[in-house]
Amino acid sequence: MCADLSRTPRTLLVCDRSSFLDHKNRVSSQVEQLHFIYKVSVLLPECNSASSSLDSVFNSFTSFYLIRKLPIYELLDKDFLQSAVYQGSVHGLSFRTRIDEDNCVALMPNGRLTLSLDKDSFELLGFEGKPSRFNHRSCSRFEVSVDLTDSSMAPGGRGYLRLLTGLKSHLQLQTDFLLSHHPGGGASLQALLSRYDWSEHKPKVSRRCLSNLVCPAPRSCDPHSLLEWLGAVDADVRCENSSSSFLSSFVCPEANTTLGHALSVSVSGLLLPHDVQRLIQELSSLSWSPGCP
């Protein structure tokens, strides 16, 4: 029952072929638009181990905080707004809330707070929002999106008080929350963190050395197959399609070569775009020679 990726409704796969050496490549601008990055995987062909500078980049990803049972009205706290939201880029996401079952909360770096609520919660909250339509039928999820940097949402403003009353007394929304702040780190968040049960986490880095990896020749296959193959390598799926294995029938796209060894590194957690930018810069400055150190 797996859908052909090209026929799935409402997906967009943009494939851009360029080189890091080309100054006009759009990788950086694309990465800036991604607010919540969970995982970055890098596949380095013909490499045994990462160079020390690459390793240090991987290990220096900004750490993030997990706050247990954070009442969401705390995100409207004056001190938090002054010290964190107005200053730099704060990324926040509710943890362990399923988008099709629970209420979800996201805080974007540009100061936008978005709540994705089910019908009951939305009606209780009493704030403006619009229905979130997945198909063109009855809507059962609603989205409330406010710009915290807007003048009407300044502390004391009408919209601010309305949302604060809604979150404090009508709908006491409380979730586990992941929070990450780019310049300033823990210091500016300390006031908020000290009131609740919090823990600091570093993004997890995992490395795998792969041997005898079958890979498609570059520029030989279409983007969809290349994406499928990359995903299979990252998820450690066997691509042999042997008759005795019923788990997967993935095969490597045609016109393939075999690599002696390759290195797959992935880092996961609440990653910030600026850390990913540094990684891309480090990768683009690597000099490519077979058997790189």
Added chain:
Amino acid sequence: MSVFMDLNLLFSEDRTRLQNLVETAAHLGFSTVAVNYVFEPSAKKKQEVPAPRPINELIGQLPVVQGRSRPIRVLNRLTVVMSDASHFRPNAPEYRRFDLLAVQPTTEKLFHAACMLHDVDIICISVTEKLPFFFKRAPINGAIDRGVVFEISYAAAIRDATMRRYTIANAVCLMESCKGKNVILASAAEKALELRGPYDIINLGQLFGLSDSDSKESVSSTCRGVLLHAETRKTASGVVFTMKIQQEALQDSADSEAPAAKRAKAT
């Protein structure tokens, strides 16, 4: 969209079995389950309606649902298998101890009565035998208007191939008459191995003839509707409900208002 629920886990005296069932349900992602006490009155001897055991007696620590940070919610449900009109006594006080009330009619007349008259939440469609009667639009539409849902259970289909045929046939028959509205899919599982995850049940619903969104609703929003309907059975028009104060021996009780979130379905 609401949380995933499985409203039919068969009760068994064996504590470990029930505990396994609830733990598997929590592991699969169900946030609410209901333990089903099946009551089949026979004309020969007088039987008493079973009393529900308190949940903390049966299961020590409620397991946390996988992927969320809340423990699973366990409710009590009674299913009365009716083969005669006198088997279901409306407003019987024994029924009040259960959170959900279901009925399984075996003849056409009883089905009509259950849809239009009786104060129940769920009507079970039998899946272990060929349907003894055909579904007519009139009682089904009446039931949909009242907020009563129809339940199809799938554990029998897992056990036996003949049951699988009956389950699919009966389910497709039901979907043709009710057009996919007010249907819930539940397991009726006796063992933990007979439970399946919510997304698998959604796929199964599509096999029965439900559309994508109807199928997802049958495991989430419609079940939530059933729980709300059951709560309003204890209220007056869904607005006011009474609670017995434990200290007083008399029947005097305090009135209190139900929370604003509840929407009453017309009963």
